[in-house]
Amino acid sequence: MLNLILTDLRASIASWRLWTLLGWLEVRQRYARSRVGPFWLTISMGVMIASIGVVYGTLFGQKMTDYLPFLSISLVMWTFFSQTVIEGSTAYINSATYIRQASTPKLIYMLQVVWRNLVILAHNFVIIVLLLAVFGVKSWETLPIFIPALLLYILNAQWIVMVVGLLSARFRDLPQIVASVMQIAFYITPIIYRPNALARFSLIVDLNPLAHLIELVRAPLIGQVPSAMTWAVAIGMAVIGWLVALLLTGRYLKRIPYWV
Template sequence: MFKLISLDLTQSLASWRLWTLLGWLEVRQRYARSRVGPFWLTISMGVMIGTIGVVYGTLFGMSMHDYLPFLAVSLVMWTTFAQTVQEGGMAYINSGTYIRQAATPKLIYILQVVWRNLVILAHNFIIVVVLIAVFGVKDWEMLPLFIPALVIYMLNAMWIAMLAGLLSARFRDLPQIIAALIQIAFYVTPIIYRPDALKRYAFIVEWNPLAHLIELVRSPLIGQAPSALTWEVTIGMAIVGWIVALSMTGRYLKRIPYWV
């Protein structure tokens, strides 16, 4: 089982030219014949951040100097995670024609989803860079921590996408369930509000693993160091999650062509 999935993963990584090209082409085709092209992603995200920032910043009585960078990082990173998981759930289903006709490594289609969303993240991240340049960061020495934090963040998003893709290929109602769960997770995760805002219901944040994931990538960009607990939870999630995802995928890898 592990030998089979290890071979598939190795072949998929070796085919990086294929899944990076396919992922980039999907982004370009989505905005074909548009003068602005993929930067419509940046514009729409910027408008959403500006609108939510003004409305909720006023409701919460917060300074725009602190709230806008917080909100921008939260929304940009959450969007990447949510889209990776949701699109990962459809990865095998949407590529069913290729899977049935050619003996390609299956994890190529998951890597394609992850790469596509990293390209979208790069476009949306322009907003974060602009806000950091305008408002500054409390501690610039914290910024390098964002690199390992992003790696852990995407590793967690990838193993969840792997499981979502495998189970969705077998159970076709699951993509709709995943979309609903992602929407619920958005409201119970501190994205548009600060983690300490719930007070009496702080346990919602403390026991929410997605809150630790968001905090991991958000803290360095607003000049704070992620707590030791956040590092431990997210790294532990990545290790356990990858073991489960690889074992499950390896066990049912040969059945995917029949499911799709």
């Protein structure tokens, strides 16, 4: 079982030209014949950050030079994570034609989802760079930490996609449930408010693994070092999550064509 999924994983990674091309074409097709192209995503994200930043920054009494970079990083990184998970839940379903007609590694459809959203993340990340350029980088020393933090962030998104994609192929009501859960998670995760804003209900943040994942990639960009607890939660999630995802996918890999 484990050998089967590891073979599929290796074959999927080896087919990187296929899933990177498919992911890139999907992004281009969304904005075919548009002069601005995928940067419409950046414009939409920029407008949302500006709107939420002014309203909630005023309500929370925040200093805009600090709050806008905080908010932009939070929203851009959360959008990547939530959209990846939501789209991942329908990855096998939407690729049913390819799965039934072509003998390809199954995990390429999971890798394709993550890659497609990484392309979108790269477009939206322009906003973060601009705001950091305008308001200044808080600490150049913490910026390199962002690279391993982002890799760990992506690894966690990938195993979650593998799990929800497989379960959604079997249980067709699950994609709607996943979308609803991600919507709820947005409100209980410190994205538009700072983690210390819930002083009386700090357990909501402390026991929320998504809060630690967001903090992992946000902290280095706002001049902070992620805590040891944040690293431990993120690494623990990655190790346990990948083990579960591989075992689960390996067990039901051959049934995917019949489910979709």
